[in-house]
Amino acid sequence: MESGEATLPDDLLALLREVDTPTVCNAIEVAEGRRGFNRFTRGTMQHSKPGDPPIVGFARTAKIAGLTPPKEAAEVIRARRMEYFHSMAAGVGPTAVVVEDIDYPNCIAGWWGEVHVAVHKGLGLSGAVTNGVMRDLDVMDEGFPVLAGSVGPSHGFVHVVEIGNPVNVFGLNVVQGELVHADRHGALVVPPDVITQLKEAIETVIASEAIVLGPARAPGFNIEKLEKVWAKFEAART
Numbered sequence: 001m002e003s004g005e006a007t008l009p010d011d012l013l014a015l016l017r018e019v020d021t022p023t024v025c026n027a028i029e030v031a032e033g034r035r036g037f038n039r040f041t042r043g044t045m046q047h048s049k050p051g052d053p054p055i056v057g058f059a060r061t062a063k064i065a066g067l068t069p070p071k072e073a074a075e076v077i078r079a080r081r082m083e084y085f086h087s088m089a090a091g092v093g094p095t096a097v098v099v100e101d102i103d104y105p106n107c108i109a110g111w112w113g114e115v116h117v118a119v120h121k122g123l124g125l126s127g128a129v130t131n132g133v134m135r136d137l138d139v140m141d142e143g144f145p146v147l148a149g150s151v152g153p154s155h156g157f158v159h160v161v162e163i164g165n166p167v168n169v170f171g172l173n174v175v176q177g178e179l180v181h182a183d184r185h186g187a188l189v190v191p192p193d194v195i196t197q198l199k200e201a202i203e204t205v206i207a208s209e210a211i212v213l214g215p216a217r218a219p220g221f222n223i224e225k226l227e228k229v230w231a232k233f234e235a236a237r238t
Contacts, residue, residue, distance in 0.1 A: 041170035055127030057096030066109020066156035100167035101132030109158035110135035208236035
């Protein structure tokens with residue numbers, strides 16, 4: 001069963017591609033009216049091109065392995081890989097890949113390199129999130145960010161194990177079809193019940209932070225000026 005059946009409004013999609021993942025995390029709490037949102041990755045991940053626009057898309061999920069050779073027949077492995085590509089090419093757009101390497105934390109298989117980045121980008125996906133390995137950093141195509149668990153040189157015995165099932169990447173459980181937002185800070189899943197409020201919530205976060213950021217960045221800022229604006233900031237934020 002998949003989540004995220006509806007497409008995103010164009011204005012929300014454009015905004016999500018402009019703001020960082022911490023802003024979206026804050027905005028979800030604004031939309032929910034409370035702190036404590038916790039569907040995000042834990043720990044520090046590696047980004048293929050820090051500074052690139054964020055990954056935004058409904059998740060296409062899979063599990064891979066590569067530390068040891070597969071036990072299934074070669075024709076089964078080849079057929080499953082093509083089934084994987086068919087799954088990646090499906091779904092409601094925009095889409096993004098979320099792949100769990102089941103060898104974690106001992107991953108060696110660079111599923112994400114020059115070839116797979118080009119293929120997935122060509123199939124219309126917006127980026128990839130994985131707890132596994134990426135490589136070929138200098139020759140990856142532009143416009144397809146990868147947020148990975150590590151960087152390495154090898155592909156090992158990499159093969160697809162599962163397609164379309166729930167996955168876990170750095171503590172974040174993702175079900176196929178859920179809306180993912182990710183950048184160099186990590187990844188999160190946007191709860192479906194806040195999507196209709198998310199644009200307004202992001203705008204609220206930006207406006208509330210401007211209450212302090214404007215004066216703090218202006219000449220002559222001091223503790224007295226901070227005292228005047230901080231109470232307004234506290235009242236405006238969640």
